[in-house]
Amino acid sequence: MPELFEELGLKRDEYDSICEILGREPNKVELGMYSVMWSEHCSYKSSKEQLRKLPTEGPRILMGPGENAGVVDIGDGFAVVFKLESHNHPSAVEPFQGAATGVGGIVRDIFTMGARPIASLDPLRFGSLESPRTRYLFDGVVAGIASYGNCLGIPTVAGDLYFEEAYEENPLINVMCLGIMPRERLILGRASEPGSIGVLIGSSTGRDGIGGVSVLASQEFDETSAAKRPSVQVGDPFTEKLEIEACLEMLDKGLLLGLQDLGGAGLTCATCETAERGGCGMDVDVGKVPLREPGMEPIEIMMSESQERMWALTSPDNLDEVLGICEKWGLDATPLATVTEGDRLRLFLDGVVIADVPASSLAQGPEYHRPAEKPAYIDKVQSADPGALPAPDDLGAALMDLLGSPNICSRRWVWEQYDHMVRLNTVLLPGGDAGVLRVMGSSKGIALSCDCNGRFCYLDPNLGTQIAVAESGRNVACTGATPVALTNCLNFGNPEKPTIFWQFVQSVEGLAEACRQLDTPVVGGNVSFYNESFGEAIYPTPVIGMLGILEDVRARVGSAFSREGDHVVLLGDTAAEFGGSEYLKVLHGKVEGKPPALDWEAEKALQKCLVRAAGAGALASAHDLSEGGLAVALAECCVQGGTGAHLELPGTLPAPAALFSESQSRAVVSVPAQRLADLEDIAAELDVPLHILGTTGGTSLEIKGMLELGVDEMSEVYDTSLEKLIAGATR
Amino acid sequence: MRFGVVVFPGSNCDHDCFYVLEHVLGQQVSYVWHGDTDVSGYDCLVLPGGFSYGDYLRTGAVARFSPVMGAIERFANAGGYVIGICNGFQILLEAGLLPGAMMRNTGLKFICRFVDIRVETSSTPWTSSASVGQVLSAPIAHNEGNYQVDTMQLEEMKRHGQVVFRYCSPEGSVLPEFNPNGATEAIAGVCSIEGNVLGMMPHPERASEAEMGSEDGLVVWRSLLTHCGVNV
Structure with a gap:
């Protein structure tokens, strides 16, 4: 298989490890599954070692990193679930659908935990607006976010937006979502009861997005990028809206044992992760997966990233009721897996085993210790003395220049395209320091802010990251809310380059320090590497998504x-x-x-x-x-x-x-x-x-x-x- | 009064309407499923905003074929009160319960913001407590709110007092720069000849509490309640 594993994005030593785990060479299906699960995007193989430095615990934290999203107890019987994620590469290739499916993905992560999504935020970074391509990307991304989020009925209440040349070819499209639930509705993405049934809910499976995580998200961009457009999926927010309602109804009735969405790495990820977290194995009948087109190979079915699919685990006793609720909402639902003792993930086609691997070996993946080296530019840029520059003749004119700067001027054009009021919680409209939502059934309020000044992080990744946390905390504090926890999306270049990895290490250390200082644990997040084009990396951009709590929302x-x-x-x-x-x-x-x-x-x-x-x-x-x-x-x-x-x-x-x-x-x-x-x-x-x-x-x-x-x-x-x-x- | 909030697949303002009717106005409210064919027992049906059937073919074009729509048509023809808000308005147009049609906003963008609308008639059940010329502040949130109707039909509508709301300046002047979506004669809401069916693009349920920035939308609900003899 030497040619195939390279084509799938695996390295030689990774291939050797797979052979060692299995005690044999993997077959084609198995190799495909390892290639997506061991991609940087899914396995965090370069970042894992660093991310352990982050504080993740606190009295309010019900669930830290490792599940689909972090969960925080806000009191009065409510918990909130929130997470920030990237959809950078798909959006650079196809801005509308890339951004739209980014919204779809993060929203699934939230209701997967049992929470009703009630707010989105959208931190975006583009190149200079003087470039026609930037204007095309920006317009398409905003329209894509609007199209998907508005249809779901989730208000987009805040965000942040910068234009810098460093993002010209590789824009950053990060999306954050927050959901709320009665504490007892919390559910995990776990298959922990042998004999329970795995049900695939929602859209059928097509050839779209195959290898999205490994081909698009885990490689740099170059002149062949346009040819990767078929790796971007097309969103169907209507189906996702039905899935939200159906899943929440099933959870309210106590019908589910575990719930997981299908995102990057599709069915492979959903099956192996739920099995691994639950300490079980799983038998999956690939032949039962509803397909969009005939003739799909098992490897394609397992790697497809077709959107709007959910993976529910239920007991045989509740299966009929689960299927009934799906039917009520007009959703396809197919029972196709059984949870087993042990830890083997086994795939069947027509009764024949076509893959048999330890679930944990897929889900946990390799871990690398990457070398880090301080880039030469740091000392050079830091030695400049900006204070020595001449003062402007006309201070009023200077202020007017700044007010019209694309990084400062009003973002009204963006937020008016988003429904930011649906669900009747938005008590501070966009345009201020943070979005503020009331919590129905409580006197409390929730404040949300996304921040990262990429220039500061470029000049000093450690201090810049600390400033990002400080600013997001300050933003929610300005509304009267106490910052309590954060999520993040760490956007960096190619981690295989020591100078880029140095930026990453510095940034994570700065983040850890800031979280300790502010007492805001990290409850989850996302790492997006390979944000480079033609060998040029973006500014290191660790976007922070801060959650603040107002004890009395009337005091906002x-x-x-x-x-x-x-x-x-x-x-x-x-x-x-x-x-x-x-x-x-x-x-x-x-x-x-x-x-x-x-x-x-x-x-x-x-x-x-x-x-x-x-x-x-x-x-x-x-x-x-x-x-x-x-x-x-x-x-x-x-x-x-x-x-x-x-x-x-x-x-x-x-x-x-x-x-x-x-x-x-x-x-x-x-x-x-x-x-x-x-x-x-x-x-x-x-x-x-x-x-x-x-x-x-x-x-x-x-x-x-x-x-x-x-x-x-x-x-x-x-x-x-x-x-x-x-x-x-x-x- | 007994209100029914109709839930189509993809409705997303159903919870908001339910909340305002129950918690703010203290009325009896139930959800009505799109597959239901019996709407007896309700005094007023609310078709809420959202993206019924994803708005995939054309706004409201699929929802009008829902089983519940036949029942709603009979309910309306029998004099029952029906209000369609945003997507609900679009569905009522597609179903032929109100005259006219909806096109995309002239700016080709979704628009979410507070607008001002002027009450054009107080002779409908929905505006009986308002005064003609009164300016209400309420949010719009739509991509297709560009209301179109031909000249002859419009003249007839005017004769019957069917133009209920127009977009206007904060002072109540109907001017092109205050028309957010290009709607004919800045029309924001229309009613049936008998007045019992209302369609409007602005969201009164989003302007029914001071905490949400405006209570002006309450006049629509309170007018109906007063008209029906309920103390408010």
Whole structure:
């Protein structure tokens, strides 16, 4: 089989290991199964060793990594399930379907655990909008997410979006989903009772997506990528919507023993993983799988990644009722496997065994210790001194440039294409720091934010990753929520290159440190390697998806200045930190320097201060400071609320630093006059620096001695830039 | 009153309508399955938003053939109250229970946002508690809300007072820049000649609680309840 294993993406030593496990050469079907399960995408063979460094436990954590998604106890009898995943390569090849099926995949991971999906988020990264290809990809991806998510009736409540040349050929399409359930409905993807039945539910199996995980997701891109389009699947959100309803109905009736979705590696993955987790074996009748076309080989059936299929385990007693519920929802359902004692996964065709392997050997896969080497560029970019660049002549014009920058301007064009209100939970609409949902049947609220500044991670992967966690925590804290747990999608280049692997190791170590500091365990996530095109890697991009909990959802805080006469207060201190900043990129065309420093004590104190002040009802608004610094944050507060502000900045920093520095651990809040003393008390107690800048009101943002801009003129640029850039306008 | 929320495969605002009718308005509510052929015992049927049958052929085009639609038609013809919201409106158009047809939004994009709509008549059961010219804030969330009807039919509809809502500015002016989807004469909602069947693209159930950003949608539900003699 030498030619075949290479064609399937396996290495020689991996092939030798398979022979050793089986005590013989694998047949073609077995080899196909190993090739998909041992792909980087499914086996995490390069990342496993590093991921063990992450803290994954805590009092609220009901289920950490290893199942389909992590589960967190939010109190009042409810648990939430959430996960972030990538669909980068399929979307680069076919943006609409790639993104759509990305949504489908992550949503299945959520209801597979017994939760009803109630929110999606979409962190996206593209190349420059000046490139027609980027505009094509961006438009298609947003339409694909909208098409699938809207049809399912799951609101897309937040996301984040960056445009950088580093993502030109290899955009990042990450999708996060969160579901909620009564705690007792939690179900695992396990086949742990011999004699129970495996039922394949939903779409029939076709030749689409064969080898998606191994061919598309686990290799770099090159000029042959377009030919890989047949490896992208086509989504059918209608069928998935029916599956959500049918599966939740079965779970409410207590009919299932285990549930798993079919995603990457299809039926191979669903059967071997459920068997392995449950400590059992499984006999699967491949001949019973409903097919879309005649003549499919067993290897194709086992490797197919046809979408919208679920794998349910039920007792023989409940089988009829399971099939009845599927019929009610118009779904095909075929019992085709029996759980066995032992650990063999055996496939049958016409009564003949066509594959016989230990389930755990497929599910666990190999593990590599990859060499890591610091890339040469790091010292070079970090030695630059961005502070030495000349200050702009016109600070107001500089702010307007930033407000129109594709990385800062309003994302309204995107979120208006997503149904962000269905299910009646979205109590803070998109555009603020985090999406906030109420929890029906409880007084609590859920805040969600996705963050990662890839430039910071490029300049210093360890610190950049810590900043990503800090920012996502700060974003949920700005709404009044306490960050409690996170998921992540670690997007990197080719891990076989030591310099890329160094970025990965640094990033994971930064993530581990940040999680310990903020007390937010990692409950699950995804690693996406091989994000390279023609040998060029993307910026290291460890996207963080943060879950925050509001004890009382009525205490939530938005980011807009919505009243006149409130005090405007800056929490946290500013230093001249321009490394990797939006200011440096937009005004000087440079990506260099060191990311801003991060002092965890200051960060934690700020987040506590925000949560406590929100809980005390002292805040009229709160907004995190990130890209573009204080000036951009203030402008956003004004534009979103349609209210101006008259301010004076304290301290002796030169104007560009005071306005545009991206120092961490800061937020700008507005406070009713009679509540200022309360905020001052809280800040003093937590040792958070507090600077009163002025008051809200009027029709312009005036920062004394620096700039004055009308709210209307800022809105015009902030609100319309993205739409114009998509239409092909140049900056 | 007894409300029935019809569940088609792919409906996704069914839970929202149920929740508002039961928890906000305190009414009796049940789900009505698309395969049911008996809708007796209900005072009002709600066809909720969503993507019935995935909207695969054309919005509402498959759902209109559901077994329940025959029963709904008889129910409506007998004077029963029927409201179709978003996809429900599209289904009522396909079923011929309301005049006109729906095309894709002129911008060819799905649009989800709060819009303002003006009440054009208070002579329907659905707007009896509102005043003509009153502006309501409610969300739209659709890809096909571009309501089309020919001139002759439109004139007849106007004669019968069947144009119920129009998209407008926050001050109540009907202007092209406030028409989100290209609908003929900015029409956002229409009713049957007798007024008992209403179709509207904006979602009143999403504007029925202050917590969700608007309570303006309550006027639709409360008008009906008042019209039917229920204290609200």
